[in-house]
Amino acid sequence: MALNGKVATESAPSNLNEEMKGEYRPPFGGSDESKVPEDFIWSEKFEASELLPVLDVPTIDLEKFMSGDKSYVEEATRLVDEACRQHGIFFVVNHGVDIEMMGRVHDCMNEFFTMPLDVKQRAKRKVGESYGYTNSFFGRFASNLPWKETFSLRCVAAQNSSAAHDYVLDTLGSSFSHHGKAYQECGIALNELGTKIVELLGLSLGISREYFKNFYKDNDSILRLNYYPTCDKPEVVLGTGPHTDPTSVTILHQDPVSGLQVCSNDQWYSIPPNPEAFVINIGDTFTSLTNGIYKGCIHRAVVNSMNARKSLAFFLCPSHDKVVRAPEELVEKSPPRKYPDYKWPMLLEMTQKRYRPDCNTLEAFKTWVQEGKALDTGSTMTAPSA
Ligand SMILES: C=C1C[C@]23C[C@H]1CC[C@H]2[C@]1(C)CCC[C@@](C)(C(=O)O)[C@H]1[C@@H]3C(=O)O
Ligand SMILES: O=C(O)CCC(=O)C(=O)O
Ligand SMILES: [Fe+2]
Numbered sequence: 001m002a003l004n005g006k007v008a009t010e011s012a013p014s015n016l017n018e019e020m021k022g023e024y025r026p027p028f029g030g031s032d033e034s035k036v037p038e039d040f041i042w043s044e045k046f047e048a049s050e051l052l053p054v055l056d057v058p059t060i061d062l063e064k065f066m067s068g069d070k071s072y073v074e075e076a077t078r079l080v081d082e083a084c085r086q087h088g089i090f091f092v093v094n095h096g097v098d099i100e101m102m103g104r105v106h107d108c109m110n111e112f113f114t115m116p117l118d119v120k121q122r123a124k125r126k127v128g129e130s131y132g133y134t135n136s137f138f139g140r141f142a143s144n145l146p147w148k149e150t151f152s153l154r155c156v157a158a159q160n161s162s163a164a165h166d167y168v169l170d171t172l173g174s175s176f177s178h179h180g181k182a183y184q185e186c187g188i189a190l191n192e193l194g195t196k197i198v199e200l201l202g203l204s205l206g207i208s209r210e211y212f213k214n215f216y217k218d219n220d221s222i223l224r225l226n227y228y229p230t231c232d233k234p235e236v237v238l239g240t241g242p243h244t245d246p247t248s249v250t251i252l253h254q255d256p257v258s259g260l261q262v263c264s265n266d267q268w269y270s271i272p273p274n275p276e277a278f279v280i281n282i283g284d285t286f287t288s289l290t291n292g293i294y295k296g297c298i299h300r301a302v303v304n305s306m307n308a309r310k311s312l313a314f315f316l317c318p319s320h321d322k323v324v325r326a327p328e329e330l331v332e333k334s335p336p337r338k339y340p341d342y343k344w345p346m347l348l349e350m351t352q353k354r355y356r357p358d359c360n361t362l363e364a365f366k367t368w369v370q371e372g373k374a375l376d377t378g379s380t381m382t383a384p385s386a
Contacts, residue, residue: 026229027135055269063094077204087264088282088297113227123171155187190314228309244296245283247315252279257309263298284362288339291326
């Protein structure tokens with residue numbers, strides 16, 4: 001892969017098994033030992049720091065919440081409401097997802113991302129599509145490239161769907177069957193967790209527990225595996241730039257390597273990893289469903305020179321035919337109605353073809369829908385579609 005002839009220095013991630021260490025090369029690295037390619041440098045807009053203050057984020061015990069204990073339900077909904085109005089992020093523990101299963105998924109991720117590039121590219125993501133393997137979004141963006149590789153899979157709620165498993169088998173072949181099974185099992189578990197989260201959010205917003213549970217019953221979601229290789233100059237690159245997720249609610253699992261940072265009141269904070277917990281963050285689609293009451297969480301991921309980092313994100317998305325429209329009760333609480341009605345594929349398409357997701361995606365989308373005009377986004381996407 002060409003990178004202006006300039007290359008980055010990479011050391012093998014410490015979590016590789018011995019026989020793989022000698023072989024691993026980040027797909028965007030090369031042979032010049034001292035340079036980060038210019039297209040990866042974020043230094044103008046970004047002051048890297050691993051020493052940020054830790055954000056005070058509430059931790060919700062989901063088992064206790066689901067048990068219906070009245071005083072805990074009151075406390076949990078108050079904490080979630082406060083967090084989502086302020087910055088859009090909270091943790092859940094006792095969530096019912098098997099942590100050993102998550103460990104198996106992380107093992108598969110290690111195995112997959114440290115495979116030779118030609119193997120990973122059997123599942124290559126095509127421009128304009130949301131599923132498959134990609135590194136540094138090569139060809140999609142012109143600058144501020146993310147220092148990461150990703151593998152995204154479709155996860156539909158339907159009971160008998162095996163979309164993730166089938167995709168892995170079709171693209172990577174039967175020797176990856178254990179990956180397909182692990183990702184499929186994980187998608188099902190996170191879908192169940194998503195249902196509990198939207199019940200919690202419904203109550204914290206003061207509407208019924210059932211409202212969003214019904215809305216997302218037939219969800220068509222995305223499971224994304226993120227892999228951030230080490231970088232010798234971590235202070236000038238970003239694993240993922242500042243953005244809100246365009247999706248609804250994100251359920252994120254981090255490995256023990258830190259890297260996630262969140263912006264609250266114009267100040268960046270770190271979110272330390274806790275492999276026992278899931279990070280929940282509000283995305284643009286949920287912000288519009290709450291008529292702007294709940295904030296989309298502004299976040300980014302930094303990398304480091306010592307350890308490769310992995311994270312796994314389940315992006316809850318409505319089924320493609322659902323109209324995204326805030327219920328009247330929420331509009332009454334915070335008039336006027338702030339967003340046009342839309343279906344999720346419209347916003348998804350904008351982020352894949354026209355606009356690089358950032359901290360302003362929802363406002364840009366609103367303008368685009370309302371005025372029907374072409375976006376002047378300042379985005380560095382290289383190939384906007386007409
Ligand atoms: C619909 C999606 C687009 C992205 C993956 C999912 C949900 C979040 C989006 C993303 C992570 C936001 C930051 C920028 C992005 C390009 C990334 O760094 O991965 C986004 C994803 C994407 O467009 O592939
Ligand atoms: O890796 C992380 O912690 C964050 C990843 C992320 O923001 C994303 O995939 O949307
Ligand atoms: Fe994100």
